[in-house]
Amino acid sequence: MIALRGGRVYDPAQGWAGPGDLYLRDGRVAALCPPDASAPDGAWRTYDCKGLLVLPGPIDSLCRLGPAPEPWREDADTLAAAAAAGGYSAVMVHTGTADPAAIASLGRVRRPVRLLPVAALTAGGRVADLGRLAAAGAVAFSDWPEPIRDARLMRRALQYAGGLGLAVVVHPEDAALAGDGVMHEGVRSFAMGLRGIPAVAETVAVARDAALQRAFGGRLHFAALSAAGSLALLGDATAAVTAHHLLLTEAAVDGYNTAAKLSPPLRGEADRAALLEAVRAGRLTVASGHRPSPAEGKACEYDYADFGAAALETALPAALEILGAEAFVRATSVGPARAFGLEGGTLAPGAVADVAVFDPGAEWDVRPEAFRSRGRTSPLAGRRLRGRAVLTVVGGEVVSGGLDCCIKMH
């Protein structure tokens, strides 16, 4: 029985944008009341949310969880802790596994945030056992960060997954055009002598898969876009962009900065601006793209460095700062819930009690060494962000936060 009182509530599904008191009971939203209304009956543990944002719980659609349990590698527990600290209440973890038992086991352990397993889309060049994986709890299918090279396989996968009512998440990249590129292809890659990944490597793949969806149906979601040219080609597909791609451009690679070696690559300012505009227009959702690597995977020559960065603890604050509360909720909560048919995305009475409380004014410096994630590299390292999750509530329970700015009243 939790009451979050005095904050500003943003819930586009109800058209609520302003002061409101939120009451959570039995894992559900009991009531959302105007601030002058009296509290529903009951013994509420009340949090004073004055000056804070009370938002439907963000859902991350793109987060990697590797298979091997080496000590440096992110496991489900560190990932969940990082997600909770970052303000997420649910995370779609891309496991890359086609083993139904592995998918089922992920949901068995209780963790601070909801880990929603995404199973492999293909196995050994064929469509994986999607029905069995769905029965084991998979909420979507994906081979990310690998692209699907074979158009016929992509067609079959879309059709088969569509029959199950689940989405296919693809990394839109033409493998031949991308080659062994390591950054955005352009003036900068030429000057630095680094092999480029041209923007068309993405747009060609987006065009192909959108055409396949148009012809054969199915639910298609592009994991993360990087190029402005992709936006006009999406067709009926949904798509995300990472917070990194909303904040940064390829300039972050200067000095052979391996922390900014991402897939898809950071691109130009025109791309960044177009992607941001598409998020504001509700066309794209925002994902973390969390793909941690060990320190030695980044402390080396740029060519040899791993792709990816830790992102769960920075994506939401970064997105909130750049988008503002209303667009933020659409992009991180309402949008992903709709795209994947997940519960959440609203604070209407009866909805699941997944809530994030953000302090939009809190300034903090990104220090990867302090991440809860085992991934300790971020292209945002050293950057000052404005906005931070102060309370994460999942299923009506506080799983992270309770910091000074959120004082328990009773």
Added chain:
Amino acid sequence: MAIGTHLCDLDDLDAEGIAAVLYTAESMAEILARPIPRVPALRGRTVMLLFYEASTRTRHSFELACKALGADSVSLAAATSAVAKGESLVDTVRTARALGADAVVLRHPASGAARLAAAQGLLPVINAGDGTHAHPTQALLDLFTVRRHRGGPAGLRLTIVGDILHSRVARSSAQAFARMGADVVLCGPATVLPPEAGAALGVRVCHDLNAALRGADVVMALRIQKERMDGGLLPSAAEYRAGWGLDAERLAAACPGALLLHPGPVNRGVEVTPDLLDRPESAVDDQVKAGVAVRMAVLYMLLEGGAAE
């Protein structure tokens, strides 16, 4: 800035720094012309040569430069050392420092490797070629060679022909010549000379060989690697020779007596016809000779912190 702590790429050299190196290299060339070409300027110093990639002329040129200055050079060839056992570049640089090296000369297949080594802040790093990024001492020796033959390079036109995309020599030399006031034109097939090359290096791009050669005072041909043909960037050696190979007839479009440069090793009969190399306008051997003097100058300036008096 005359010359900084490191020489990783042309960002470490402004026009003043380039002029200082060339000036010092003249003194070094004078030393090399003596009956006993030795001075004890760097006696007691140790230079570690880290070569992660095959090289003959660059490596020997650095070795000779060390010898002439009285410095000890230690070679760490990639195949025979800890490097082959998977030691990281960062750790290898630490090892070099621990062994008492005063500077590292690095040749490496990955672009940016010299910058990474320099960022450790342990000792001066001289880039002897990193991936397709930079080869600053080659650019300096090209400048030195051209200056000796033609003066300038301000006011001269340099045309570089070949696989620009994969050439660290083209990047560094184009930047260096442009910085010293030369008019630089890049020329080659569009697959290996993308339009952004001009903006990236601050020079002109021209895909028409005849137009690019017209009025050139200096022509540099680049080595064509066989793997570019396997990768489909260039159809074949015959196709390249037919379209872009330099011969006497084509070179006639350039200024009379235009100087011919090539960073070597030359594929005779592919990028240039053999007869061109034997003409007096060919400065290919002078480039090699200049390499020792220029590298002496760079070593001396980085280790002694200034130009020669």
